[in-house]
Amino acid sequence: MSTTQFGRVDAENNVFVIDGSERKVGQYPGVTPDEALAYFVRKFEDLAAQVRILEQRVANKVDSHGMKKIAAKLVEDLREPAAVGDLADLRRRVNNLDEKITALVAEKHEATKEATAEALASRLKIAERAEQIANQDASKTQWKSSGAEMTKLFEQWQELQKSGPKVSKSEADAIWKRFSSARTRFETAKRGYFAGLDATNKIVKAKKNSIVEAAEALAAKGSDDIAAYRKLLDEWKASGRTPGKSDDALWARFKSAGDTIFAKKSETAVVENAEQEKNLAIKLEIIKDAASIDPEKDLAGAKKALQVIQQRWEKAGKVPKDKLRETEDKLRAIEAKVRKVEEEQWRKTDPAAIERSNSVTTQLEDSIKKLEAALEKATASKDAKKIKDATEALEARKAWLEVVKASMA
Numbered sequence: 001m002s003t004t005q006f007g008r009v010d011a012e013n014n015v016f017v018i019d020g021s022e023r024k025v026g027q028y029p030g031v032t033p034d035e036a037l038a039y040f041v042r043k044f045e046d047l048a049a050q051v052r053i054l055e056q057r058v059a060n061k062v063d064s065h066g067m068k069k070i071a072a073k074l075v076e077d078l079r080e081p082a083a084v085g086d087l088a089d090l091r092r093r094v095n096n097l098d099e100k101i102t103a104l105v106a107e108k109h110e111a112t113k114e115a116t117a118e119a120l121a122s123r124l125k126i127a128e129r130a131e132q133i134a135n136q137d138a139s140k141t142q143w144k145s146s147g148a149e150m151t152k153l154f155e156q157w158q159e160l161q162k163s164g165p166k167v168s169k170s171e172a173d174a175i176w177k178r179f180s181s182a183r184t185r186f187e188t189a190k191r192g193y194f195a196g197l198d199a200t201n202k203i204v205k206a207k208k209n210s211i212v213e214a215a216e217a218l219a220a221k222g223s224d225d226i227a228a229y230r231k232l233l234d235e236w237k238a239s240g241r242t243p244g245k246s247d248d249a250l251w252a253r254f255k256s257a258g259d260t261i262f263a264k265k266s267e268t269a270v271v272e273n274a275e276q277e278k279n280l281a282i283k284l285e286i287i288k289d290a291a292s293i294d295p296e297k298d299l300a301g302a303k304k305a306l307q308v309i310q311q312r313w314e315k316a317g318k319v320p321k322d323k324l325r326e327t328e329d330k331l332r333a334i335e336a337k338v339r340k341v342e343e344e345q346w347r348k349t350d351p352a353a354i355e356r357s358n359s360v361t362t363q364l365e366d367s368i369k370k371l372e373a374a375l376e377k378a379t380a381s382k383d384a385k386k387i388k389d390a391t392e393a394l395e396a397r398k399a400w401l402e403v404v405k406a407s408m409a
Contacts, residue, residue: 204239
């Protein structure tokens, strides 16, 4: 027989909880009464942990809608749980959270309303600015800057749709119609203004001239940025062709700039390769020095030595790409060796881990004493089955105790 303030165990290992009146919560045969009771106490502790977590979430205002569901589930789980403990207190604590959760839900609702109002106001501001742009005098409009601003307004609208709060479809559609209409009017006016001009040729020529100037600027400053030049080449191909010899002249300038950039890249590559080969030789020597680091003998010394090695490594610079993985892996292996020893030392000296191990050791030692008494009693009674069961259980606990003690060593 085993009892607590909130429950008891009878001779058949039936477990009861004091929950207003006494209620049977289950049976745990084949163990001691204390162990049977402890099993259902742990069930109570699990429920208590859930209540405590909910209280913390309420205090920190985490996901108010989710908290309401969790609280409802806890109320259901606490009706007649198979657990031994102060269930009335848990119910009281959960009930006390109801008003707070309701307040948090209302608060979140108000915040959502405010965010929605702000989102609608932002969309309205975009539509109004688009209308101002579309209503400009076509003869005085700066089409490039106005077109860029209209594009930016559209991107802002898309961003509000993507990451902003949800808004009423009817309200959003009404504002969108104003914005869409302004954009359409702007584009129509733009096309009309350029209808009588030789716009295409001028735009293409200006674009290509800009591309050539960008390429010549790269070449003039001694750049070896091939990627930047190829990007300009893609822009050239996409810009179209203008009539006459001006297009050929622009291409000759563009190609000449490219030849200069590619030549510079070749020179840079030769210098870099030679430098990286030297760096590789330095890093291989560093790895040899690092191989002597032994954290098993002196962890503090090993960490200090590794820090020096890492500083030398960074100072050594880049190595050829085909050797990068090989050299980096060797250094990482040495770092991992030191880190492993450091983690193992921490594990052995971690107060929390030691406390857990001590707790398990105490429980096992108590269990061994009980089993030794049970074996002595069974031996006296000459009951072969009880002797066998007690002996096996005792040997299992002793073996477990050895494992725990070994892990603490």
